[in-house]
Amino acid sequence: MxxxxxxxxxxxxxxxxxxxxxxxxxxxxxxxxxxxxxxxxxxxxxxxxxxxxxxxxxxxxxxxxxxxxxxxxxxxxxxxxxxxxxxxxxxxxNSNDLFLTLYSGEFARRTEGAQLLLADIAVKAKENDAFVLITAPNDETARWMFLEMREVLGGFRLRGNIELAGQTSIRLRVPED
Structure with a gap:
């Protein structure tokens, strides 16, 4: 027992x-x-x-x-x-949300490819007025990802949250029509 x-x-x-x-x-x-x-x-x-x-x-x-x-x-x-x-x-x-599973190594190393992908995701978040949920293995990587996305958008207020987990992913929570 x-x-x-x-x-x-x-x-x-x-x-x-x-x-x-x-x-x-x-x-x-x-x-x-x-x-x-x-x-x-x-x-x-x-x-x-x-x-x-x-x-x-x-x-x-x-x-x-x-x-x-x-x-x-x-x-x-x-x-x-x-x-x-x-x-x-x-x-x-069945939600309208966009789910992006990412290669953790690229983001841990903060490569140019990771930065370009984050820029693209940030633009999609703005276009869809989406709430961003970043999941990453550690707080440092997650915060870097969020700051990279926010920087691309200039003065736009990116709304989001961070969760810690083994994989790296981003979810764009798209408002219901």
Missing amino acids: FEGLQALDDDRLMTPIDDNAHQRFQRVLAMDPGNAIALDGLNRIVIRYVELSAEASPSGLFANAEALLENARNINDKHPTLLEAWIELESER
Whole structure:
């Protein structure tokens, strides 16, 4: 039981194959079908998959978000948070927003190519009156990206936010017509 809780805390939800929370809780339930701790553990795995999906979808990582929700569905397809999570994913997918996944190395090195791409994205943001969501591995890179975009636009007030994550991406949140 303790190993299952540890795996859950480490986000080893269903992988690796022989050392994950799901497998450990299932073993306990095979011996004691009503074990409250194991049942709660499975519930927490579903909730964590829903949370991870909600983190992936705003960056345009829809395939990842969907795979995470499928994992949650495989554990408990009747979980109350799943329907809302699927609706939210579809809403994100069907938005008018522009999603740009970028090569992190170019931005970490602040290459000329990265600067040109940021200039192009800044112009698109202005043209679409879009809110800019920059996702980058660290605060320094994200702030540099935002400042580069703002500089290109002169006096235009670029609206945006920064999130930290492993990949580098930009989302232009386009207002609904």
